Amino acid sequence: MKILLMGHPNVGKSVFFNRLTGTKVFESNYPGTTVDFTKGWMRLEGEDVELIDVPGAFSLEWKDQAEEVAVKMLEENRDSVVVCVLDASKVERGLYLALEIIERGYPVVVALNMWDVTKDKNIGIDVEKLERILGVPVVATTAISGEGFKELVSKIKETAPVKIEKIIKNAGGGESAAVSG
């Protein structure tokens, strides 16, 4: 099993990577620091698991070389669990990528990172409800301080692939979504 860290540019994937593996990769406060992937190892329930820091991507329909690398990484590692890191203050945009990955049949754990920023911006997110609708673990994290990491790691082994139809149903719009398509 491998773990892929995916998400938009500048949502804190590299901070995640550093926290989880203890290896040092660059963290910068601007998008696009990681243009190549970085590998590291982390302990997961007594087992060494490979963790890959994938370059930031907005979507799997790639437009630049960093995104191209991201899609390749995903396709080459079919047996991976994907930790999808979202900017919690911009959930909708992040969900787009998360859904794309779920649709491709990967088991996903969603990290709502920069949780502290949502408080600054007065944004309320119902994590439990989001988890119920998506059917995959959703964890609120603040990577810089380390909040939520223990919970995140404990969820990695629990997650499983989810059918997108089920998410549509959970969101309460089965028929209308099918019709609009």
Added chain:
Amino acid sequence: MPLSVDERWDLIDRISKQTVEFGAYKHTLKDAIAELTVKPLTGLPVAIAVIYGFWSFFCDFAGTLFTDGFMVKLFDEHWLPWLQSVFPGGLGNPFYALMVDAGHIENGVLVASDNCFEAFGVLTSGLFVVFGVVLWAILAFYLMFALLEDIGYLPRLAVLVDTVLHKIGLHGYAIVPTFLALGCNIPGVTATRTLETRKQRFLMITLLSVFVPCGAQIGIMQDLVPEMMGWIFLTLAIGYLGFGFILNKIVPGKSPEIIMDVPPYRMPVMKNIVSKLWIRTSKFLLVAVPFVLLGCVIVGIMYLPQVGAMDWLATVLGPFLMSWFGVPGETVSPLIAGFLRKDLAVGMLGGLMEQGIMTTFQVFTSVVLLCIYFPCLATFALMIKEEKWKEFIGSIASLVVMVLVYGGLIHVVGIMLGVA
């Protein structure tokens, strides 16, 4: 079954309506600062202040405090005389010349050097260039850079310069590879991967490798010709924008608009700054030290009277260098060293200046030529790796044309001003 783009957004809309709630948003001090730094009227003065602060720190910390205040004295007054007294061989011995001091001819007599720019041995000039000058410049640069990065200022700078950079087929975000390249061209070239099209990457890599001097080179230039730095940067900036404008017109392909996130300002974390500084500086030393020392050996061997290669090259290429660029044949040796390391090459110019064989304008032209005529070997290797063959050949061809045209142009301007 995968959803269509619309279906996916429909679904996200439905999910977020049930789970996300936006409260009233308060305008904070952070937002106010963020706005001040992107609006042109207030943003431009801020940008100028930031860059000026950056440059002052670079000069004062690296140049004045460490290099002039400490390292020059250590190397010239203690290290060099000590080596000259204890190293076996003595002036005129080939091995001594390679390792410690090649000396130079004054009134027909071979005399010992009295500073580490002139001596040109592996243990003197080689070590002095890396540890006496360049290391401090790199440290100062990356410290300031890491601060700007982590605060989140760079994307704001990108927004400000967006309009200008569009004229040369790039967009504001190209400021990031450019700024990185000012530290070292290698990460600069790598960072072009975030640009969208092949055309943009080609333009950026070509302009970077020609017109953006690296931190090592800037550190040495600042030490040797501080009074010329303004003119040198102006000349390079004109070249960058001018040739960018022309290349944008003749290179086929698209330069799309970028839609970029401007992240919020954040307080830099000390630990992160220190670790970045450490990674970047150690990476730099790993590349620089072997190349500088190797460069010293190669150039030293070519200089040996028993080999005579440098004199031969100076005689052969001298007339061309003199008539086209207006610089003396002796500049051949720094130009050759520059294939390996630019900092070393500029250091060698320092040696020539000490001997007084160049006019001020020739020094200026040589320094600019050294910046533009070839990317260092490490960058060159990376260009082969990063670019497709067609683009690589294009880059090299543009490089040759730009160097000949621009170098010649500088000479012409010098003639018209009556200083060449």
